Amino acid sequence: MKLHFIAIGGSAMHALAIALKNKGMQITGSDDAIFEPSKSSLQENGLLPENEGWFPDKISANLDAVILGMHAKKDNPELQKAQELGLKVYSYPEFIFEQSKSKTRVVIGGSHGKTTITSMILHVMNYHEKPVDYLVGAKLEGLENSIKLTEESDFIVLEGDEYLSSPIDLQPKFHHYKPNIALLSGIAWDHINVFSSFEVYKKQFEIFVNQIVNGGILVYNEEDTLVKQIAEASENPIRKHPYSTLDYYVEDGETMLVTSEGDMPLEIFGKHNISNLSGAKWICQHMGIDEEDFYEAISSFTGASKRLxxxxxxxxxxxxxxxxxxxxxxxxxxxxxxxxxxxxxxxxxxxxxxxxxxxxxxxxxxxxxxxxxxxxxxxxxxxxxxxxxxxxxxxxxxxxxxxxxxxxxxxxxxxxxxxxxxxxxxxxxxxxxxxxxxxxxxxxxxxxx
Incomplete structure (x- = not known):
């Protein structure tokens, strides 16, 4: 496929461009401002545009599709040219879904904790050498890129962001993914420039839960009143698994997790992170990792980048x-x-x-x-x-x-x-x-x- 990225410098956009290049696709892109670390990553992968700016001449009929980033505007000259030519224009979550239709899609949603939970799951899978595709919003030790797309992996783990998809696609990103397995960690009003009231914001999570495929699984934090309410009210024919914070204590500045195998020291700390760990454990079990193997792997998890x-x-x-x-x-x-x-x-x-x-x-x-x-x-x-x-x-x-x-x-x-x-x-x-x-x-x- 030949694909062109409008606003290739975005954190997810540049990672997707690299992932698709690694998959064998022909990638070009434009942006009017590209900052680090995106700039260096694009340069290392031969994808950094020669000049910053928008160039309609880059858009031609021989492109298979255009991927539009949130940083671009509706009147972007490259977008207008693509629309004139009748090219298919995707937001990046739309294209991620196109690439993962044949996979088991595991989507981690919530106002908070989603990056950490996604990172925990990927750490456990990486530790046990179980390859999965993924999209995560932070750089992780042992993973070269924040997005990986292959033909071989049966699972794809997606951090489900509730922000808008693109200037012409005003759906939240996680509404595109249609999970087979989903997690909902917590709900607290955010992005008020997009969601004008708490009720409007809350509605996005109700839609997310109702988009889980028939017979799918919802893992949800029962300690969050709103999450519990949405999960239990949903009439979607899915299996529902509540989770709560696991037992732990702090001793001499070290957090100890209480497990059936004995008390285990952790690299991470804080009640919210132990709650995140509990949710990640449930998801990993649905992905074929038993409890003992989960604990063995998670003990070495040091956290997602910039998260405590x-x-x-x-x-x-x-x-x-x-x-x-x-x-x-x-x-x-x-x-x-x-x-x-x-x-x-x-x-x-x-x-x-x-x-x-x-x-x-x-x-x-x-x-x-x-x-x-x-x-x-x-x-x-x-x-x-x-x-x-x-x-x-x-x-x-x-x-x-x-x-x-x-x-x-x-x-x-x-x-x-x-x-x-x-x-x-x-x-x-x-x-x-x-x-x-x-x-x-x-x-x-x-x-x-």
């Missing part, structure tokens, strides 16, 4: 985390405090996404940083202006979080200076963001601390 990732074990201990939604922030703060109960926790959160900077949504962060000894919120007024949102005030943020002693900073320089001047012995730092605190290289800053 330890970047310093010295004094101070430092973690970075992709957490940005209220539920994820609260879970990450609680997890680190539980693991280090006798040390001062400095929890830093960057408000970076459209939702987090929205004055209506920000109240969802109520009590999210309560378990931290020191809470710090950083945001850029420039980012608020770029997103055309109402300016936020320090007082509004403190009120939303329910903490009068919250430190709110709006410049990179003030943020760095404040942390350097804390001078706390035996501290643990947690940096949470989907951004970079105005250009802060955390690893370098940790050295300075």
């Amino acid at each position: 990732q330890k970047i310093s074990s010295e004094n101070p201990v430092v973690f970075k985390d992709f957490a940005h939604s209220p539920s994820k922030v609260k879970a990450s703060v609680a997890a680190v405090k539980e693991q280090y109960p006798n040390q001062k926790l400095v929890a830093c959160l960057e408000l970076h996404t459209f939702s987090s900077l929205n004055e209506t949504f920000i109240s969802e962060y109520k009590n999210a940083l309560d378990k931290a000894d020191i809470g710090v919120v950083y945001y850029s007024p420039k980012a608020v202006a770029q997103k055309q949102l109402t300016p936020l005030s320090t007082e509004k943020i403190k009120e939303a979080f329910g903490q009068n002693n919250l430190e709110v900073l709006t410049s990179n320089e003030d943020f760095v200076t404040y942390l350097k001047n804390l001078s706390i012995n035996d501290a643990v730092y947690l940096f949470m963001s989907s951004g970079d605190y105005g250009g802060l290289v955390l690893e370098d800053f940790v050295t300075e601390l």
Whole structure:
């Protein structure tokens, strides 16, 4: 097949382009801005466009299809040319489904935990040398690319993102996958720029559950009230398997999982991660891995990239985390405090996404940083202006979080200076963001601390 990618630089788009090239397809692509690590990956695989920009001349009738990324606009000149020529235009989840129709599709959905659960499943399969195709939203140790597509694998494990598919395909991505086996981890309102109310957001997960193929399997977190409600209300003729957090305890800074084979030390920690592990265990069992083999493999799982990732074990201990939604922030703060109960926790959160900077949504962060000894919120007024949102005030943020002693900073320089001047012995730092605190290289800053 000859395929052209419009917006090839996206995190999933560039990974799909590489996966399809590895499968023997002829790939071209365009983008008006390509950043690392996508840029280097495309270059290494001979797929980096010679020039940035949109070039309608790249679109010709001899293409089998065009794959359109979310970064492009509806009036993209390459898209318009493809439509004029009557070419088939796919969003990337649509094309993933086309490539996996003959496979058992395992789809991991939920507002939080899906990257970690998908990563756990892939770690276990890789450990036991059971090849599967996959799509995951993080770089994993031992896996060259975040997407793998082959003709040979019977299973494909897909991280089921609920965000929109493309500028002309306004369905959530996970509505395309039609799972044989699905997992639903939790539901907490997110992406308010797309889903205007919680009810609209919740509806997407109801649709997801009802799209599981007849006779399929739903593994669901019964500790999440909304997930339990949706799972039990669904009349889809499927098998339903609830899961809950497995027994564990923390001893001398080490998390121990209670199993029938004895207490087992884990590399990961936090109640939300033990819950994720429980869900992953159920899925792996449905994929042919028994409990004993699962535990053997999962004991060496160190976590998905940027998910409670330890970047310093010295004094101070430092973690970075992709957490940005209220539920994820609260879970990450609680997890680190539980693991280090006798040390001062400095929890830093960057408000970076459209939702987090929205004055209506920000109240969802109520009590999210309560378990931290020191809470710090950083945001850029420039980012608020770029997103055309109402300016936020320090007082509004403190009120939303329910903490009068919250430190709110709006410049990179003030943020760095404040942390350097804390001078706390035996501290643990947690940096949470989907951004970079105005250009802060955390690893370098940790050295300075």
